[in-house]
Amino acid sequence: MLTFNKKEVMDSNDGRKRRKVSGFVRGCRRSVAGKMKREMSKVLRSIALDDNNHKELVQGEEDDYDCFPISFLRSDLLEPHLVVAPRYSLLREVGRGSYGVVYEAVARKTGARVAVKRLQCDAPEKVELALAEFWALTSLENRHQNVVQLEECVLQRNGLAQKMSHGNKKSKQYLRLVETSLKGERILGYSEEPCYLWFVMEFCDGGDLNQYILSRRPDPQTNRNFMRQLTSAVAFLHRNSIVHRDLKPDNILISQKSGFPILKVADFGLSKVCAGLTSKNSEEHPVAGAGGRGSVQNSTVNINKFWLSSACGSDFYMAPEVWEGHYTAKADIFALGIIIWAMIERITFIDAESKRELLGTYVRQGSEIVPVGEALLENPKMVLHIPQKARSSMSEEEKKLLHEMLAVNPQDRPDALQLEVRMDQVTCAV
Incomplete structure (x- = not known):
């Protein structure tokens, strides 16, 4: 269970302050000017492959195990006959937090822009977050336009790298990470060896949902379009047995490559793959869903029957039952x-x-603002005033649907598949 830290937030409407209980903070976007000048446009060195993959490389599978942009590798670690041309060049750092660093990069062969996320696996809690993201994204057999796409993932340690595949039981490094996550402690003998996971994903050039919405004039048509995209993404994830657990505007990115905004649900570090659990024994487990990919696509799995127990997420978006740790x-x-x-x-x-x-929506309690989920937990009979503002463009159908989505009892909320159908009906009716 995560440790919650008290912070202070301020209501932007009246400047009033209240305590804020914040979950594990990740993905903070800030610039590091000095470092970025050194990293800009840098063509990064190649990586040698670990012992498990020497044979495949020699046999001509270089495309499967090409190098990734790791600037800090020592050149003396590279074996001359294993060096191949770098596949990516870093352009700039676009995000940084306690969880990892995200760079904008370019693929040298195609010129395509990608996002490269480096996650340092130097502590059990970081290993668990990194593996959660890896398992979630690699468990998806199909793509969805509203879920960020993982292109490839590399596990790197001491200058040696290995392309990760789902449930790679032949990789000693991968098994070490799983063992670290299971035991919740460092594996003896390996604490001095830096280990990283590198994720190469599609690049989203429109920022996050906060930036996009708040930098433009209100547009009901854009809102309805985004509502459909969001519900479609969550329905897709739930059909594939993935609970995101940290949905918030920071984790919803915007791609404008097609000429109009496409939402991309991202950041799966707190996600849970529920396939492989049973309804009788569905307590959260560090490696739930780490098995074969076929199990995730089992259409008989009802994800809403699996109970999770880690109170994680971001407080302004957490449901009442998440605050209790049973959801x-x-x-x-x-x-x-x-x-x-x-x-x-x-x-x-x-x-x-x-x-x-x-x-983010909240409830006022005197001079404080309180997350809606926390307020409903304290007072389950509280009636939410939707809309909050007297002059609102919200339709009656949208009001009704929001009341159902925010019901204090989870059983009174529509599931993701029902919501997808309802949202199409509501937005089209408007």
């Missing part, structure tokens, strides 16, 4: 309701640590 995939529906409500009415608060204006 199902319906918690994602609640978080989605908060996001959509805030997006339609442009309800925001200022995060005192980052000084950023963030989309």
